[in-house]
Amino acid sequence: MRQLAQARSALRLNTQDFPDPSPDAQAGTLPIESITIVLLSQLVQGLVTVRHELTGVTQAVATISQENENLREDLHDISSQLANLPSTHEQQTAPGIADLQASIRDLSHRVSAPIPAPPALAPPPRKAPPPHPTAGPPPSRKGKERARAPRTPPSAVADDAKYLIPFYDTRLGRAFGDPEKYAKLYPDSYEAGEFRKGRYDLDSFTPGHLHPDAHPSPSYAQSASGSGSGGKGKRKPGKPPSPQLVASTTVPPVKNGPPSLPGAQRRFFAPRQSPSPHPDALTMAATFPDIAARVLCKSNCLLPLGFSATVNPRGSISLTVTGKATPAASYAPYFDSLTRALNQSFPVGDNPWCTLVLAPTAVQLAIHGLPVRFLRQDEEELFPYIWQAILNDKATQIFSARYLNPSRDSRETKQATSVVITVDPHNVSALTSGVVIRSQKRKVELAFSSSRTCQCRNCWRYGHAHQQCPATHPTWRICALHHTRAAHRCQNPTCPRGGNNKPVPSCCPTSPPHCCNCCTDHTATFRECPAGPLPPVPSRTNSPAPAPAGFGG
Numbered sequence: 001m002r003q004l005a006q007a008r009s010a011l012r013l014n015t016q017d018f019p020d021p022s023p024d025a026q027a028g029t030l031p032i033e034s035i036t037i038v039l040l041s042q043l044v045q046g047l048v049t050v051r052h053e054l055t056g057v058t059q060a061v062a063t064i065s066q067e068n069e070n071l072r073e074d075l076h077d078i079s080s081q082l083a084n085l086p087s088t089h090e091q092q093t094a095p096g097i098a099d100l101q102a103s104i105r106d107l108s109h110r111v112s113a114p115i116p117a118p119p120a121l122a123p124p125p126r127k128a129p130p131p132h133p134t135a136g137p138p139p140s141r142k143g144k145e146r147a148r149a150p151r152t153p154p155s156a157v158a159d160d161a162k163y164l165i166p167f168y169d170t171r172l173g174r175a176f177g178d179p180e181k182y183a184k185l186y187p188d189s190y191e192a193g194e195f196r197k198g199r200y201d202l203d204s205f206t207p208g209h210l211h212p213d214a215h216p217s218p219s220y221a222q223s224a225s226g227s228g229s230g231g232k233g234k235r236k237p238g239k240p241p242s243p244q245l246v247a248s249t250t251v252p253p254v255k256n257g258p259p260s261l262p263g264a265q266r267r268f269f270a271p272r273q274s275p276s277p278h279p280d281a282l283t284m285a286a287t288f289p290d291i292a293a294r295v296l297c298k299s300n301c302l303l304p305l306g307f308s309a310t311v312n313p314r315g316s317i318s319l320t321v322t323g324k325a326t327p328a329a330s331y332a333p334y335f336d337s338l339t340r341a342l343n344q345s346f347p348v349g350d351n352p353w354c355t356l357v358l359a360p361t362a363v364q365l366a367i368h369g370l371p372v373r374f375l376r377q378d379e380e381e382l383f384p385y386i387w388q389a390i391l392n393d394k395a396t397q398i399f400s401a402r403y404l405n406p407s408r409d410s411r412e413t414k415q416a417t418s419v420v421i422t423v424d425p426h427n428v429s430a431l432t433s434g435v436v437i438r439s440q441k442r443k444v445e446l447a448f449s450s451s452r453t454c455q456c457r458n459c460w461r462y463g464h465a466h467q468q469c470p471a472t473h474p475t476w477r478i479c480a481l482h483h484t485r486a487a488h489r490c491q492n493p494t495c496p497r498g499g500n501n502k503p504v505p506s507c508c509p510t511s512p513p514h515c516c517n518c519c520t521d522h523t524a525t526f527r528e529c530p531a532g533p534l535p536p537v538p539s540r541t542n543s544p545a546p547a548p549a550g551f552g553g
Contacts, residue, residue, distance in 0.1 A: 431444050
């Protein structure tokens with residue numbers, strides 16, 4: 001009974017709800033009620049014990065909170081003292097002390113406020129839409145308290161204000177930002193409170209956009225696609241983008257694959273032992289690329305199999321790789337097999353084709369105005385002299401040197417002559433600006449090979465290349481009139497093949513061919529033209545004949 005009364009008093013229970021047990025229960029005649037009373041008494045005692053323990057925990061939490069508040073005040077005082085140090089002292093502070101200052105300031109921020117979200121996740125604040133044109137004037141604010149703008153946390157600042165946040169870079173030993181402007185934009189921030197307390201030395205701050213790690217300005221494409229006062233994607237007229245901004249957004253074109261090689265580096269040819277035209281050159285040029293492809297397939301060649309072939313009037317056949325990035329030197333191991341297939345497919349008796357060789361890639365340059373009296377008349381002695389002179393002036397080596405005029409007697413009658421040299425294509429630009437030989441700067445220009453059988457593609461005359469053609473106007477090889485191929489038209493308005501509307505060679509009897517060399521009824525490229533140079537006489541020996549020398553000009 002005494003335990004029940006104590007439990008009822010501790011829990012503040014009503015006596016009517018929990019009356020005292022009957023005399024029978026006290027005498028033990030009702031064991032179930034007695035057991036229930038005992039259990040209830042023990043439960044009440046356990047609840048009282050838990051209540052006392054919770055009270056102790058609450059007191060401990062209060063003590064920790066008070067200690068945390070004291071620590072925050074101490075760190076705040078230390079940070080304030082460090083901020084008030086003079087600028088000269090900051091410059092003379094050791095690197096270790098500067099790092100400690102930054103660490104203490106960062107710790108005080110963490111204690112005083114929770115860690116904000118990263119700036120990249122917060123959208124920039126949007127401007128309020130302008131009032132409707134038909135709406136009346138805004139209501140007067142007189143006599144009313146202005147509504148305070150909601151505070152924007154420093155982590156969600158706009159792109160224009162992120163450079164205003166004041167901070168100290170320990171690596172550079174300088175302070176960046178603009179505390180005054182940042183305090184006006186975000187008056188409830190920690191930095192604004194520090195500014196109002198006068199803890200920032202405004203003269204020691206550098207603009208934030210001058211920091212080395214500052215983000216670059218948005219590209220022109222991003223600025224043009226953003227919203228503005230004139231609507232989404234519009235830009236105010238009269239303010240074109242600056243050239244620097246447009247140049248910064250220019251994306252260079254992406255090159256697909258390796259660079260293309262010049263035609264000379266993709267060409268190899270086979271000359272005949274004695275220069276002689278082939279009677280069926282067109283058939284050779286049309287069928288030999290397929291023959292060469294079959295030979296390479298049988299040899300398990302993994303290189304490209306596309307070629308184009310040409311046969312010149314001297315009987316030499318040339319193959320050019322159609323792949324722009326494949327050099328002809330890659331096919332050198334198969335030159336012997338291709339030469340055997342050429343002689344077997346087109347037998348020519350005692351004057352076969354020699355082994356395929358790579359086309360020369362060296363560039364020929366002509367040096368003009370060289371004094372004859374100071375040059376070696378023997379070409380074997382001319383090369384060392386010219387080689388040393390160019391090496392001294394341009395630090396560039398040449399491959400060969402020879403006189404443009406091969407006649408020694410003719411050169412001795414003149415005061416100056418020209419010399420032709422061969423150089424690597426990469427050194428052409430360095431030499432065409434001029435070469436100093438014998439204390440004077442000599443003119444250097446490209447030299448083009450020509451011979452008496454060379455036919456110009458501008459005037460269709462023989463003996464010079466089209467790069468050195470003296471004619472001031474083009475001549476078409478079919479009609480011998482002074483116009484280009486694209487301007488060739490038939491004089492018949494009812495031409496059956498449409499030659500009056502497009503360039504069709506020999507479209508009808510009204511537009512017959514005419515040669516500009518012999519003035520007869522055939523084209524200027526007719527092989528049997530009587531005005532053309534006679535073909536060389538085939539030699540009866542198997543020794544190869546030297547190539548004809550001579551340069552136009």
